[in-house]
Amino acid sequence: MNNLSANYERILEVLRKLSNETLLSYQRRVPRMKDLEVISLALTAEYMGIDSENNLFRQLPIFLSNKIERSVYNRRKRKLSIQINDIRLKMAQSFNEFEDYFIVDSMPLKIYKIFRSMRSKICKEEQYCYPNRGFCASQQMSFYGYKLHVVCSLNGVFQSIDLSPASIHHIHFLKDIREQLSDCVLLGDKGYTLFRDTD
Structure with missing residues (x-):
């Protein structure tokens, strides 16, 4: 106590x-x-x-x-x-004021079995945040739900935590957070390598 x-x-x-x-x-x-x-x-x-x-x-x-x-x-x-x-x-x-390097990754959040997804009423209050079907390449599985996207410093302090529908690609998440993390190096897996900042 x-x-x-x-x-x-x-x-x-x-x-x-x-x-x-x-x-x-x-x-x-x-x-x-x-x-x-x-x-x-x-x-x-x-x-x-x-x-x-x-x-x-x-x-x-x-x-x-x-x-x-x-x-x-x-x-x-x-x-x-x-x-x-x-x-x-x-x-x-x-905490991250002087950090130059961040790690970015995502993970699947499965909320329902795929074969039951058509009948699912979970998380469907607003159309913009409906869960949907996605694919996780690292686990070689399809799932119905969301993706959890996380950006953290090398010291383990979370800079950004976000949810997106499962079908949203990693690149679109990076476009959303590029203003928060403009002058730094982002380290991620192959799913993030296609992203190139055109500004």
Whole structure:
């Protein structure tokens, strides 16, 4: 439990240098736990490998468990997802400020069996983000779902994490992120070698 408290306080201290305490406007009452504290608790759980909210709230010290209930934490964490990503990008930029080399790769995220894909209703709320059928050359398999694209520094700090439908080629992902990574060397497998920046 002491580890959780110490990690929480240390992460909160770093976050206070990057962002304001309150990130969302509230209409009714002022919450006991500020937005940055909720984000710090979420990042602490991730850092410590606590992937179950039940387990997290069993380990919470009293001074934190009195501030927020589990259902409220879950709701607020979902509302803060955009702000969490913005903070993650700020942290990555500060860690990777002087990096010249990055590694880029992707992996398949299979969400459904191919033979059942026509009946699938998973992730089909918006047409622009429909999953579809793709091929993974390294594993020699067709799959239905998405591709996870990741760019990280040689020190292991993630600069960019993105999802695309399975049929999107690596080259199109590189075109999307070239403004973020303009003055650096990207190291990748054969799927990325066809890309040439024409600007």
